[in-house]
Structures are given as structure tokens and as C-alpha cells.
Amino acid sequence: MIDLVLIAFVGFFLALGLKRPFIWVLAYIYIDIVAPQKIGWGPITALPLSLIAFVLAFAGWLMLDHKEGSRFTLRQGLIALLLAYCGYTTASADYPIEAMVKWDWVWKALFFAMFLPLTLRTRLRLEAAALIMVLAIATIVINGGIKTALGGGGYGTLSLLVRENAGLYEGSILSTAAIATIPLALWLARHGTVFKPDWRVWTFTAGFVFAALLIPVGTAARTGLVCAAFLAVLMLRSVRYRFVYAGLAGVALLASLPFLPQSFVERMSTITEHQGDESASTRVQVWKWTLEYAQRNPLGGGFDAYLGNSFTYQTRKLEGEPPNQRVVYAEVTDRGRAYHSSYFELLGEQGWPGLVLWFWLQALGLWHMERLRWRFRKSEAGESSWQWGLATALQQAQAVYLVGALFVGIGYQPFIFMLIGLQCGLWSYVKRTTPAAARSRMRRAGEPGIGLAEARLRSTSTTPNPLL
Structure with a gap:
């Protein structure tokens, strides 16, 4: 039954594109984020929905869409260079079979991010893309938030829409994406025109924000906690009443502490002491190995080059209760462990050239959004203008991603590159209309x-x- 409902919904979504081809772009965003083909159990699992929407989106723009106002920006050029370089390292990868598996989805993520801004010619299209991204993420986040509130969850145990621990359905990645989406949701609640701001919109937004904040609790993802704290501090730049905001945030934090699961509190306590946690200790060792690997292979080893790592290290933890506690050391040998950091992921797989391109792409995004913030803050509408609000939301979302990227390998995550596509679209729109x-x-x-x-x-x- 669920397969029939999903097929009918996706089919209706795609059918709308026959009249408005841009809807195929929105359909691809939804399918790529939610992955409805993985939710069902029957016929839908055999349908290449992502490929169908991808082909329709590009063909629809190429043959049916108006090109007036479409511009190719510098950042799109950087994405093209990164895509070409990833193709080069894939062809000469240390592990060619595994590299091709990852290349199969990375090239689509980069190509779509390069293509998306060409379709975002109007404010309505910018808003529609942001809206579909928020609603698609909300489909996963609200589901996880409800289960967390009802007592479910735990590290690696929170049951989401699909039974796999990969992509956006992996705990740390979902936590980062959920927190990064909060600024976009708040912007839509303030400036949306598809759904005009009213009590219903704000009620849904409040529910989404609450669910997004519950995801790090439900997944016990330390990355999510760091991202949430960082966003809370970052928003001090844009809120009108900073002291009121800080006070309410502090009260909310104190009020939530008694309701946090003990397992979550214990896992969060390992943030400051990585030697007591095998997962955190492994990350440090992988990062050291990657730096040494980059010295020997400055051009990178292609996707999944981490499969060649091997190392031995000691963990340290306290056992017993005070005053009879003792320090216990254990020797751990590990191999083939993932990077657990986007920065080291890019360094190991694409070498220094790929890391520089990626850093350049990210730095330009922060700078371009800051220039737009400066530009519209000095305008007549000031900080109440939708352009200032969207630039601020996209900058905050990217900054949260860059913090989360320190601890999880999401260097090519499609959702994040969609955010970059939105940034490019807004930058191009403002340059064209100013x-x-x-x-x-x-x-x-x-x-x-x-x-x-x-x-x-x-x-x-x-x-x-x-x-x-």
C-alpha cells in the first residue's frame, strides 16, 4: 500500500512538470533528499526515481525553459573544476571499484549544484527551491523528532523512514543538516509568499525547529550538539533583541536538562575527553594517517582512499566509583576507518588541489552572502528585506555545515551542495537586478x-x- 501511495505522489509531482518544467527541478530536490524509493518495500524500490527526475529537470530546462536571466557564476565554475578533478582522481584511484560506487552519486550532486542556479531566475523560484528543501528535510526530521519525544532513539538506534545508516539517514549527517535548515525555515516563515506568514506557518515552523533540535538527542550525535550550540551563538548577529534572545535560550537550555536521556548526557561528556571514547580516538588517528598519506600522495588517492589506513593506539577510561576509580588503558588496532571529517576526506581523496578548490568554493559563499547582507542592510528596507534575510539564512546554514563538517565526512553531501546552488542563484539574481x-x-x-x-x-x- 505504501508503495502505491509513494508512486502516486511522485507521479503526480512529475506530471505537474508537463505544464511547468521547473517543477521537475523541485521534484529532483525532493527525491534526492527523502529517497522515497528506499521507503517502500515493493515495486517502487526498482524504479530509478532519482535518475528520472534528474533527466527531466535538465532536459526540461534545456528544451522548454526560458533562459533569460540565467548566468554562470564563478562558484559554478569552481564546482565544474572540482567535478573534473574528482573525475581525474577516480580514474587513478587506489581502490577503483569502491571509487566508482561513490563517483556514481558525487558527480550528480556536483552537476546538479552547478545546474541549479541557472533555473533560479526569480524570487519565486528561489523561494520554491528553499521551501521544497525545508519540507523534504522536515519529512525526515519530524518523523525522528516524534520518535525521540516518545522515548525512542539512541546512538545508531533511532528508526527513521528507511532502514539504512547512510546519507542523510546517518545520525551525524542528519543532525548537521537538520540544524543547518533551521535558518531557512525561519526565513520562509518571515518572508514566504507561497505560504503567507500566519499562525499556521509559524506553528509548523516552531514544530520543525523543535524536532530539528531533538534529532541530536535522538541520534546521540555529538556533531549535532556542537552545530546547535554554534547556530545559537551565530544567530546573535542577526536577532533584534540580543539580550532577550540570550536569556530565553539560557532558560530553554536549563529547562531541557532534566528531560535529556542519561545515555545522551554520557555520550556528550566524551566531547572534551576523546581518549576515553574509542570512536573519537579513532578519528584522531585517521586524521594523523591522512596527513601522512597526503605527504606521500599530494594529488590524492581517489574516493575511499581511507580503505588503506591501519594504525594502533591506546584508549584511556575511568572504571569504578569514587574514591575507588582507576584508569584503564586498552590497546586498539584498527584499519580501513573512514575520515570522519570533510576536510580530511577532501585531502585524502582529492589531495591538496581538491581541498583548495573546495575551500575556495566555501569561502566565496560566506563572503558573497556577507556582501549581500552589507548591501541590503544599508538599503531602505534594511534588515527586513527578503534578500538580507535569505543571504543571512544561507550564510548561517553554510557556517553550521562547515562546523559539522569538522567531525563527519559530508564533503560532497548533495543537500549541502543544493544550499550552495541557492547561494549562487541568489548572488546571480541580485547582480542581475541591481x-x-x-x-x-x-x-x-x-x-x-x-x-x-x-x-x-x-x-x-x-x-x-x-x-x-
Whole structure:
């Protein structure tokens, strides 16, 4: 029965694209995030839904969509270079069979991120893409949040929509993506036009934010806790009443402590003492091995080059109760352990050239969004403009991702590259709708040219934009 419902829903979604081809882009975003073909048990598991939506999205844009306003940005060029370099390292990978398995989904993630901005020609399209991303993530997050609230969960045991511990359904990756999506959800609640802001929108948003914050608890993912704390501090830059926000956040934290599972508290306590936790100790050893590997192979070893690692190390933990506690040392030998860090993942697999390209891509995103924040903060609408809000949300989401990426291998995660595609689309849209003279340099408030720019922006933002 569930297969028939999923097939009917996806089929209806794709059928809508016959009238509005851009909907195929949205369909691919939904399918790539939720993976409905993995939720069912019968016929839907044999359907290549992701490939079908991918082909329709690209063919629809190529043959049916208007190209007016589509621009190829510098960051899209960097994605193209990274894609080409990943192809080169895959061809010469240390483990060619395993590398091809990973290449099969990485190239689609990079290609779609490069392609997505070309379709985001209007504000409505930017909003629609952000909305589908939030709703798709919410499909997974709300499910996990409800189960956590009802007492389910635990490290590696939280049951989500699919029975696999990979991609967005892996605990640490889902925790990072859930926290990173919170700023986008809040932006849609404030500036959405598809669903106008009202009590229903805000109720759903509050529920989603609460569920997203529960995911690190339900998965017992230390990465999620670090990301949530980082976002809480980061949002101090953009909230209007900082002291009120800080006070409410502190009260909420204190109020939640008695309800946290003991297993979660014990696992979080290992953040500051990695030697007492085998998982954390392994990560440190893998990172050391990767640095040594990069010295011998500066151009990288291709996807899954970590399969060649092997090391022995000591763990240390306390046993017994005070005052009879004692330190127990154990020797552990491990091999073929994953990087558990996007930075080391890029370094080991793509070498220094690939890591530099990836860093350049990420740094430009933070810088471009900061320039947009600066630009629209000085405008007449100021921080209430939708452009300022979206640039802030995308910058916060990327910053959370970069923090989470320190501890989990999500260097090529499709969801994150969709965020990058949104950034490129917003940057291109603003450059197209803002006069060159007004954006040629960062102007101080009151300097000539701001009035003309704002008049153009207001006229553009108030003109109805069709979805196609």
C-alpha cells in the first residue's frame, strides 16, 4: 500500500512538470533528499526515481525553459573544476571499484549544484527551491523528532523512514543538516509568499525547529550538539533583541536538562575527553594517517582512499566509583576507518588541489552572502528585506555545515551542495537586478547611487514572477 501511495505522489509531482518544467527541478530536490524509493518495500524500490527526475529537470530546462536571466557564476565554475578533478582522481584511484560506487552519486550532486542556479531566475523560484528543501528535510526530521519525544532513539538506534545508516539517514549527517535548515525555515516563515506568514506557518515552523533540535538527542550525535550550540551563538548577529534572545535560550537550555536521556548526557561528556571514547580516538588517528598519506600522495588517492589506513593506539577510561576509580588503558588496532571529517576526506581523496578548490568554493559563499547582507542592510528596507534575510539564512546554514563538517565526512553531501546552488542563484539574481553602478563597491549609507539601486530592486521584487 505504501508503495502505491509513494508512486502516486511522485507521479503526480512529475506530471505537474508537463505544464511547468521547473517543477521537475523541485521534484529532483525532493527525491534526492527523502529517497522515497528506499521507503517502500515493493515495486517502487526498482524504479530509478532519482535518475528520472534528474533527466527531466535538465532536459526540461534545456528544451522548454526560458533562459533569460540565467548566468554562470564563478562558484559554478569552481564546482565544474572540482567535478573534473574528482573525475581525474577516480580514474587513478587506489581502490577503483569502491571509487566508482561513490563517483556514481558525487558527480550528480556536483552537476546538479552547478545546474541549479541557472533555473533560479526569480524570487519565486528561489523561494520554491528553499521551501521544497525545508519540507523534504522536515519529512525526515519530524518523523525522528516524534520518535525521540516518545522515548525512542539512541546512538545508531533511532528508526527513521528507511532502514539504512547512510546519507542523510546517518545520525551525524542528519543532525548537521537538520540544524543547518533551521535558518531557512525561519526565513520562509518571515518572508514566504507561497505560504503567507500566519499562525499556521509559524506553528509548523516552531514544530520543525523543535524536532530539528531533538534529532541530536535522538541520534546521540555529538556533531549535532556542537552545530546547535554554534547556530545559537551565530544567530546573535542577526536577532533584534540580543539580550532577550540570550536569556530565553539560557532558560530553554536549563529547562531541557532534566528531560535529556542519561545515555545522551554520557555520550556528550566524551566531547572534551576523546581518549576515553574509542570512536573519537579513532578519528584522531585517521586524521594523523591522512596527513601522512597526503605527504606521500599530494594529488590524492581517489574516493575511499581511507580503505588503506591501519594504525594502533591506546584508549584511556575511568572504571569504578569514587574514591575507588582507576584508569584503564586498552590497546586498539584498527584499519580501513573512514575520515570522519570533510576536510580530511577532501585531502585524502582529492589531495591538496581538491581541498583548495573546495575551500575556495566555501569561502566565496560566506563572503558573497556577507556582501549581500552589507548591501541590503544599508538599503531602505534594511534588515527586513527578503534578500538580507535569505543571504543571512544561507550564510548561517553554510557556517553550521562547515562546523559539522569538522567531525563527519559530508564533503560532497548533495543537500549541502543544493544550499550552495541557492547561494549562487541568489548572488546571480541580485547582480542581475541591481544596477552595476550601485554594486560596484560597498557604499556607505547616504552615498550617491543607493536610491537608484533601491528603486530598481523594489520594482523588481514587487513585479509578479511566474514559476516558469
